[in-house]
Amino acid sequence: GNSVTQMEGPVTLSEEAFLTINCTYTATGYPSLFWYVQYPGEGLQLLLKATKADDKGSNKGFEATYRKETTSFHLEKGSVQVSDSAVYFCALSFVGSGGSYIPTFGRGTSLIVHP
């Protein structure tokens, strides 16, 4: 079956530090890949996505590149801010030949950014 593995947190950084959150996946077929962000007290919201190999998704200074050869979709940001403190979820979705569609999520990585 499909699965997503992301690094465990919490990840603790100082403001303006470089961020990487690793995400690797296992999937039959060619999934679309997503990063979602959950701010305290809120639901998950889409941060960025990529739908095919070598695509780069980007939003709010965050980037991730769909690497089919390493089955990875690592999230990066060059300079984090305190307001980036949140939980980040890597996810994939895929529609199987039989019409099955079950989005799959990683466990989430908590990011804490100190001033």
Place this chain on the structure above:
Amino acid sequence: EAQVTQNPRYLITVTGKKLTVTCSQNMNHEYMSWYRQDPGLGLRQIYYSMNVEVTDKGDVPEGYKVSRKEKRNFPLILESPSPNQTSLYFCASSLWSDGGNSPLHFGNGTRLTVT
């Protein structure tokens, strides 16, 4: 505004007292799903629905019921809540018919406490 609306945001109840958490989306999405989020366990899928009158079990369906009589609504029913159902619940929807390229849209969550 495109959104998924869950109600209530907070609910405290006692063991055995039936309750319903409502979920409604205004994006004409075929797919809707319920998740629970618990510390250290990430998101776990309870039930999902691929379209009206089509529902199926997720990873943790025991103790829950759902129905999908209309495309926009997908209520979660706890017939006899127990303390182990204390959790943060999220409803989500998406347009799966585009091959899984569209993201999930999440509600803001319902924090349920069962005493």
